Amino acid sequence: MSKRSSDTAQAFIEYMLIFGLVAAVVSLSLVATGVSARDVYCTVAKSLASNPVSCAHYFADDFSNLSAWTIVNGNWRNENGQLCGGGREGRIFVPLSERNYVINVRMALLQQGNGYGIYFRATNFDRVDGYTFQYDPGYSPGAFLFRKWVRGNELSPFARNNAPGYTWHNVSRQIRIEVNGNTFTAYVDGQRVLTGSDNTYTYGGVGFRTWDATQVCFDDLTVDPLP
């Protein structure tokens, strides 16, 4: 091999080494910070685009059917294009691998009972690990809660905001939950009602929960990257 081609080969190896190390640094940084590559792509695309860029939903469902969902228990059904459930303890999930996201439920209508929950970062659905935001008139005197779930067991709320006198039933509510790192923020009809933080679970899917004599219907769920 001539000296010139030997130089070229060595330079090629050095550039490949740099390329590989940059890839390793980037991927390890994402793992260390808990940021997904998709989030980075969305952020960069939005900042570069002259027109607003809408990154695709992580998940969206108008509940025309329940084919995407795993019913663990309860009486979940499709009624007039809505997801309805209740009458006993009920849990229904859709898996996701994302860490940070925004859940929007355009319509949540509690007709009767002690309330409902919206799961996030949920895994191991049969014995669920994760969190719920609970719209909970049954938690005296009526409260918004964040709970943690460990192997199917609910723990005491780690965030709670009492809302006595709130109109809990027969009003269609818009629910928004922002899941960002170890901080979770819930909004009802655009108004922030609860903030909590916990470090236990870092990723997972979404779902709904009923208990007691609750009757509730949901429509138009989206799970999107953080804005």
Add this chain to the structure above:
Amino acid sequence: MAYEQSPSLRTYEQGLPSTPPPDRSARRKWLWVIISVLAVATVTLAVITFARSTAAAILVGTGTVTGKVVDESNRPIVAEIFVLHTNIEAKSNPDGTFEIRGVPAGQQSVVVAYQGAGREIVVDVVAGAQVNMGTVQLTATAIPMTEP
């Protein structure tokens, strides 16, 4: 200049060039500076990632957690016990006592649960030692699961 870094004879096939060939050694030196910096960053990040893993926690050492679980009437109960961020699960004995070995040293969150409801208790586990959580009283506030 070292022999390995001297220009090739082919460079001078057509006579002496008007300008001397570029000195590749300086550029190569910069390449290796960049490679070194990236290698240090990679190792640092890998160490941070490993330090957060369960395997690293076990390397630190393990201890034993003991205690007793009772209900709201102080009767011993067979409860489920979990150590968060690990796969450790156990059950208390019919007399309510439990002993969990192999718990990674450091601050650990232990969840004691009964009939669908649980309590989370933070415990400082010391490698090679036994930590007594004392008596944990559980109040069943949750609705027991109903099969579909």
